[in-house]
Amino acid sequence: MFFNSIDFAIFLPIVFLLYWFGTNRNLKLQNFLIVAASYLFYGWWDWRFLSLILVSTIVDYSVGLGLYKQENRTKRKVLLWTSIIVNIGFLGFFKYYNFFLDNFITAFSFFGTEINANSLNIILPVGISFYTFQTLSYSIDVYKRKLEPTKDFIAFSAFVSFFPQLVAGPIERATHLLPQFYKKRTFDYSKAVDGMRQILWGLFKKIVIADNCAEYANQIFNNSADMNGSTLVLGALFFTFQIYGDFSGYSDIAIGTSRLFSFDLMQNFNFPYFSRDIAEFWRRWHISLSTWFRDYLYIPLGGSRGGTWMKVRNTFIIFIVSGFWHGANWTFIVWGALNAIYFLPLLLTNNNRNNLEPVAQGKLFPSLKELSFMLLTFGLTVFAWIFFRAENIGHAISYISEILSPSLFSIPKFAGMRTALTTIILVAIFVFVEWKGREGQYAIAHLGFKWKRSVRWAIYYSIICAILLFGGKEQQFIYFQF
Numbered sequence: 001m002f003f004n005s006i007d008f009a010i011f012l013p014i015v016f017l018l019y020w021f022g023t024n025r026n027l028k029l030q031n032f033l034i035v036a037a038s039y040l041f042y043g044w045w046d047w048r049f050l051s052l053i054l055v056s057t058i059v060d061y062s063v064g065l066g067l068y069k070q071e072n073r074t075k076r077k078v079l080l081w082t083s084i085i086v087n088i089g090f091l092g093f094f095k096y097y098n099f100f101l102d103n104f105i106t107a108f109s110f111f112g113t114e115i116n117a118n119s120l121n122i123i124l125p126v127g128i129s130f131y132t133f134q135t136l137s138y139s140i141d142v143y144k145r146k147l148e149p150t151k152d153f154i155a156f157s158a159f160v161s162f163f164p165q166l167v168a169g170p171i172e173r174a175t176h177l178l179p180q181f182y183k184k185r186t187f188d189y190s191k192a193v194d195g196m197r198q199i200l201w202g203l204f205k206k207i208v209i210a211d212n213c214a215e216y217a218n219q220i221f222n223n224s225a226d227m228n229g230s231t232l233v234l235g236a237l238f239f240t241f242q243i244y245g246d247f248s249g250y251s252d253i254a255i256g257t258s259r260l261f262s263f264d265l266m267q268n269f270n271f272p273y274f275s276r277d278i279a280e281f282w283r284r285w286h287i288s289l290s291t292w293f294r295d296y297l298y299i300p301l302g303g304s305r306g307g308t309w310m311k312v313r314n315t316f317i318i319f320i321v322s323g324f325w326h327g328a329n330w331t332f333i334v335w336g337a338l339n340a341i342y343f344l345p346l347l348l349t350n351n352n353r354n355n356l357e358p359v360a361q362g363k364l365f366p367s368l369k370e371l372s373f374m375l376l377t378f379g380l381t382v383f384a385w386i387f388f389r390a391e392n393i394g395h396a397i398s399y400i401s402e403i404l405s406p407s408l409f410s411i412p413k414f415a416g417m418r419t420a421l422t423t424i425i426l427v428a429i430f431v432f433v434e435w436k437g438r439e440g441q442y443a444i445a446h447l448g449f450k451w452k453r454s455v456r457w458a459i460y461y462s463i464i465c466a467i468l469l470f471g472g473k474e475q476q477f478i479y480f481q482f
Contacts, residue, residue, distance in 0.1 A: 001041050001042075001044040002476070003202075003203075003250065003253045003254075003257075003477075004203065004206055004207055004474065007044065011037075011040075011041065012257065012260075016260055016261070019033055019034075019261055020187055025184070025185075025186070027182075027183075027184055028154065031152075031154045031155050032154055034161075034162060034163070034181075035154060035161060038158070038161035038162060038163035039053075039161060041163040041166065042126070042127070042161065042163070042166055042167070045126055046123070046125070046126075049125040049126075049128075052090055052125055053131060053160065055090075056086065056087055056090070056131065056132060056135050057135065057156065057157050057160045057161070059082065059083060059086045059087075060083050060087070060135045060136075060138055060139050060156075060160070061153055061157075063079050063080070063082055063139050063142075064138060064139060064142045064150065065149055065151070066079045067079050067139075067142045067149065068142065079143075080139060080143045083135075083136065083139035084139070087132040087135060087136050088132070088136075090128065090132060091128055091129060091132050094123075094124055094125055094128060095124055095128065095129065096328045098328065099328030099329070126167045127166050127168060129325060130165075130166070130167060130168060130169050130171055131160060131161070131166060131167075133171050133289075133292055134159075134160065134172055134173075135160050136296075137171075137172075137174050137175075137292065138159070138174035140296055141173070141174050141175055142174075146175060147174055147175050150178065150182075152181075152182070155178070155182060156178070159177055159178045159181055162177070162258075164254040164255075164258045164261075164263075164265070165254040165255075165258070167477075168247070168250045168251075168254070168477060169250075169251060169254070169268060169286075169288050170251055170254065170255070170265050170266050170267075170268040170288035171288040171292055172265060172288065173292075176266065177263070177265070180263055180264070185261070185262040188262055191259045191262065192259060194256075194259060194445070195257065195258070195259030195260045196256065196260070197256070197444060197445070197460070198255055198256030198442050198445070199252065199253050199256035199257060200444075200463055201249075201252055201443060201444050201463070202248075202249040202251070202252025202253035202256060203253065203467055204249075204430075204463050204466065205244075205248060205249030205252065205430075206245060206246060206249035206250065206253070206477070207467050207471040207472065207474075208245075208426060208466055208467055208470050208471055208472070209242075209249070209426065209427060210241070210243075210244075210245030210246035210472075210475065210478075211471065211472030211474065212422075212423040212426065212471075212472035213239070213241045213242035213245065213427070214472065214473075214475045215416070215472055215473055215475075216234075216235070216414075216416055216420050216423065217235055217238035217239040217242050219235075219414060219415065219416060220232065220234065220235025220238065220414060221239065221389055221390070221391075221399070223414075224395070224398070225398070227402070227413075227414060228408075228413065229402050229403045229404070229405050229407040229408030229409075229410070230407065230408055230409070230410055230411065231412040231413055231414050233403055233408070233412075234420075236382050236383075236385060236386050236403075239385055239386075239388075239389045240273075240382050240385050241430075243385065243388070243389075244273065245430075246475075246477055246478045247269070247286070247477075247478060248268070248269035250477050251268035252442055255268070255442075266287065267287060267441055268286060268287050268288050269285065269286070269287065270283070270284040271284060271358070271434060271438045271443075272284035272285040273381070273434075274359050274374060274434075275355070275359075275374065275377050276354075276359060276370060276373040276374055276377060277346055277351070277352075277354065277373060278339065278342040278343050278346065278377060278381075279346045279351075279353065279354075280354075280355040280356075281377055281381060282343070283356075289322065290322075293318050293321065293322055294318070297318055298314055298317075301313075301318075308348065311344075311347055311348065312344060312348075315343060315344055315347060316340045319336040319337065319339050319340035320333055320336045320337055320340065321336070322339075323336020323337065323339075324336065329392070330393050331388065331390050331391075331393060331396060332387075332388065334393065335385075335387040335388045338383075338384045338387065339384055342380055342384070358438050358439050359374065362439075383400075386399055386400060422470070423472075433447075444463075447459060
């Protein structure tokens, strides 16, 4: 079931009414309803993969109880590795089996040895990269004694399968989300209104910005051999706003939907395209994944506490693993390595935490210096996105080669150029609104609060009209494939 579908538009109000009026605000009934609704939400796509969520839930619930009772260090490690092997095993098989097999065959062929092995027709379960990391955080935190394991299987099942963020995050920590299933929840009108406002903005990002940009990004990338350099730059820019509108739009809808049920999820995007350096960008982009890798991979490896070699090694590990998490393709690994190269100079010169506050905080415009660094960071990000979007390394290299050719200085030209101007104008308006609201949790969080109510509602209706009038051809959420 997709957030931008009629199915979800029917599903959400029904679950909302049952949750607040059909359960008599009974905590256990509410949690059970969340589990049932979440399994229906996920099973709507393919019910067969519900078994994976159920197995992960049972394994990590059992591991948590075992860790609580067990004091022997070796046995505790065995329990932890059981959780890691099961969850990463599922992820590795469904997502990376064919990748490793194909590269294994290619490697042996290079040395003159032919291996006959057939790839499997494996369907990647939606959201497996997200919920496996979420449930792993529980086992690891219980192992480190940062969290006491739950004895409430329904509450734990609700934590693992919570439908607003089940398939594309935010990747919640057990220490943050799980305790919310233990507490009695009462309807909060102001929180629900704020949630609806964030859902509205998320739908605008997805349907108006991402889906329109996707149409032209796909057209240009899929026919890049016939395009000149300036058109390819435009294609990279379209994809840049597509992936941001798509993924942050999903997060906004997920966070807003959670508020309707009186849950708080972590902020997953914090206006990353206004960053002044790559370190700031990664503090603002896909925050739940970046902090997950920081806490469960980077810091255990030693972080930046060691010498130069350790800093370089750990930085490349975390960025390459992050790239590989996104997909079984060398393009994602190169994308991760490229971001590591961007990040390292800042780390090695101790400048990676220079920009912790929002750019031009309390001001209407950034300074010339801030603007220059923002444009440089944005340019580096757009360049890296080319590898992320390309079909393979060869495609990325040919794409970049044409950009660096004299055709870069020609006029952009492709079949949909005239209609694309409308999308460019919509993106410009979108960037303006995001800039105005960059100090809030999301762009329209505080928009017009000091204005008359009629004016404020006129803005909301304008956003709804924009969704209806300018909504692009429906596209699947990008991160569903990760």
